Amino acid sequence: MQPSQRQLDNEAIAAISRLTAGDLSAAEFAEIEQRLLADDAFRQAYVEQVDLETEIEHQLKGIPADWPTPPQTPRYVWIGALALAASLLMMATMLGVTLMRDQPIAAGPPQLEYVEAQLRGLRAVAVVTQIEGELTASDESIQVGSRIKPGSLRIGGGALQLEFLSGVAIRLSGPSELHLLTPDSATLIQGSAAAIVPPDAGNFTLNGPVSAIAASPSEFVYSTTGPETAQIDVFQGEVMTSLLGENGDTLLNELVKTDQSARFGGKAIEVADSSFAAADRIRVLPIDDASLSVTDQYAAAIIADQPLIYWRFGPNEQQGDLVRNVMSDRYAGLIRSDDDSVKVERGSLHFQPSKRSRYFKLNEPIAGLNADDFTIEMWVRPTRMHWATILGLLPVGQMEMEKELHLAVLEYANHTNLVHRPATMRFLYRYPSTSYAGGMNVFSAESCTPGLWHHLVAVKSKEGISLYLNGKLRQVFDRLTIKDEEAYTAVLGQLDTIRPDRQFDGQMDEIAIYPHALSPEQVEVHYQTMTGDSPR
Structure with missing residues (x-):
């Protein structure tokens, strides 16, 4: 007669309890290990109970360590039988892999x-x-x-x-x-x-x-x-x-x-x-400031698709705190930083954390940007995983003096207050921009690795919002036929111009804002022109 699920659960709980208490002899340990290898139902119950213990331990800020192998296992590894590592390393052992080794790493x-x-x-x-x-x-x-x-x-x-x-x-x-x-x-x-x-x-x-x-x-x-x-x-x-x-x-x-x-x-x-x-000192090395290798063909492809703004951060495109827009004499970028935490260096825009408010923004607003479709395109390279604002579109007329409203936000999303995979890109669109809560969200299909350059494109169209990371598309569909003639400005590197919150740590380059929606084909051409790779 097969044991009931409740009996299996109780036997699994008893095994875990005795293991974490250190009450098992080497023979009893081997017996449990053999049952885990041979009994699928018991193994499933054991894993489920370990997962439950893991969640409890995580909520209580427990300290897990590694799966023990008696009798030679160090005491601090025995203590680690608490939940998580027990499930992780036992599963590996069932595949014939020995993770805990007593011998030194071979020369x-x-x-x-x-x-x-x-x-x-x-x-x-x-x-x-x-x-x-x-x-x-x-x-x-x-x-x-x-x-x-x-x-x-x-x-x-x-x-x-x-x-x-x-x-x-x-x-x-x-x-x-x-x-x-x-x-x-x-x-x-x-x-x-x-x-x-x-x-x-x-x-x-x-x-x-x-x-x-x-x-x-x-x-x-x-x-x-x-x-x-x-x-x-x-x-x-x-x-x-x-x-x-x-x-x-x-x-x-x-x-x-x-x-x-x-x-x-x-x-x-x-x-x-x-x-x-x-x-x-043996020290963690900082991510180096590698510049983006931009070809003339890439710049030509961007210009051919007629952005309203194209900031390239070349050696001849900065005058004081202003960065020239290569598409016209209007819409220059303005550096706001009194501690050198935002600067143009080696052909890209660099951001470092600061206790003060610092950012890069448009020197004049764009009227009617949200009246129709628009696209934001750039290359971005974070130096570490963090929750940071890359670019925000803010209405010129604000309601409060201590914080500002947003129409749209591009973020590097890691450990945010939303549900998503770690270290992804987020595109938030919120209209009307009269609230600090809610809005449409789309997250990138993949995570964004620190130290690597990533191609980022956000599109708002009549059909909804789209986000491309390295050519891979995610979309949220909705009817967005809007009559909005308000003027909006762009702020890059932190949440808004007032609060020094969600500061971006890394580099940006080849930033373009279009008064229309780029097609998937255009985005793919831009990505392939720079990398030679197809996202598909």
Whole structure:
């Protein structure tokens, strides 16, 4: 007689509870593992219960780590049997993949190996932004721009840099092994990991022999050579280090501040002041300011489709704070920044975060832009994952002094208050623009990788709104026959001209605004002319 679903659920809950409490012997552990391999119904119940525990743990800000392999598994990995890693790494084990290795990473030619946890429904938690050294990948799944799901990442040499979807940047220096868990947590098994936690990332946990939790902007390096040794060097900010007991509770903790190091030798965490020589630091590298390589053929294709505005940011197109519109003597762009956080450099428009309001905008409004169709086209290159306004169309007449209304907004959408995949592009259209809430939204079909140039086109037409990212189209259909003769201005780089909110961090180039809708064929021609690739 087959057990009922309730019985299966109860048996799965009991197994998980005993595992996380550390009550299983090696023989009992092996018995559960064998049942997971052989019994499909029990395995499904186990995975569902682990997923439920995972969600609860996430809501409670738990600290997951890796799946244990008794009896040699380090204590901090046993604690990690809590929910998420249990499901992730057990599923990989069922495919015959061993993610937890006791032996050191083999010497020889530097290798890059990624093993994805085989559990349906998992979403990417990080993106590869840089690879250095002659790393030979075991497959083609790891390259700059690759989206990485939970799993094990090992490098035998060189360096690899990731950006988690929370915005945290991690740089692995080989030989190293890192287990990716969630957008805001990972476990360092061996080697060194440098981390930068930006202001808007929230809490980030890097597990190891001790747990390092960064709850504020910080920069630090975590190094470990085994289950009983670790060192954490804090260059900026604060990192809370915690030694956890068998039940997951904190036994002792120490706050490590700027220019301090924490050393763990098995029983205690010792914190001391340190002097870090710049040459000795293992640091996350910033995304370089690579210029967009624009051909004369691309510029000719844009001009042939008759935009009203075309800003190119060439060496002869800036006069003081004004950037010339190559289509006419009107509609110049104006830089508003008193701390050099917005500037034209090497042929593109650069934005950096600032505590002050700073932006780039039209020097005169466009009358009747929303009376008919319009298109916004540009190339954009974010330097990190964040929620940022790329361009907004604002009515000239505003109702309040402390914030401004929008007709349309183009955004880099990451961790917003809406439901969407991480790090996508968003096109919001709102008419009449008399409210700060609601509107039509369309999100890009793919995510936008930091450090890469992306072709972005937003179209408003009588049939609805469309958004192209690198030639791939998403649409929302609606009847938009509007009689609107209002004048609108364009503001780029932050939410509006008043609030220094949602500031864009990165570069923009080849910005065009058309008083008509570009066709799919025209958009494809523009993209192919620049890249030589077809989006289809």
